[in-house]
Amino acid sequence: MSARRSAALRRLYSLYAPFYDALLTRFTRPGRAASVRLAALQPGERVLIPGCGTGLDFAHLPKDVDLVAGDFAPPMVARARRAAERAGFDPEAVQTLDASRLPFPDASFDAVLLHLIVAVVPNPEAVVAEARRVLRPGGRLGLFDKFAPDDQPVAAWRQAVNPLLAFFVTDVTRQAGPLLRGAGFAKEADVPVRLNGLFRAIRAR
């Protein structure tokens, strides 16, 4: 089920790629900025962005980090390489990869940014667990995504609209707390960034 959904997602995002920036650059800017600020990236740190899409995050990063990024949709990778070059990073640092099976050794990054991917994939637990595996002890995870509040049952409206939304765009019923705890992360900061807190920027360690 997860493999079939992943293949469908790859096709869907390959189709979305040409329109992605026009639709989302402006709307997502505050969330990206907030997540990068919370991650407090330091010069020379090795930073991984799985599911990087067209690379809209790159312009928000300090220029002196060691960036590695990737996506599983080839048209996204092609655009992200161009975005990396425009932002002053090595385009070769952007590769085709599966965020739920990262091709990197344990403890090989100082920070991982998961932006607008955890609410999209069929297997968010695997994606967050992989981020945890490749982070060094004490490394930071930055999340920017749509999350349901942790401290109450998922609202009826979310459950009602979710089947359609989750198919074409995103799940709106996922809670960050259980996902993070399940992978061994502790949440350190959580700020609302858009649509009355539907979109949140989170730092975990």
Ligand SMILES: C[S@@+](CC[C@H](N)C(=O)[O-])C[C@H]1O[C@@H](n2cnc3c(N)ncnc32)[C@H](O)[C@@H]1O
């Ligand atoms: C909503 S877009 C977000 C893109 C980017 N992170 C951003 O913030 O604009 C979701 C992205 O995740 C990618 N994606 C979904 N599942 C993936 C997986 N298992 N491995 C790598 N990329 C994946 C899609 O191809 C798409 O580019």
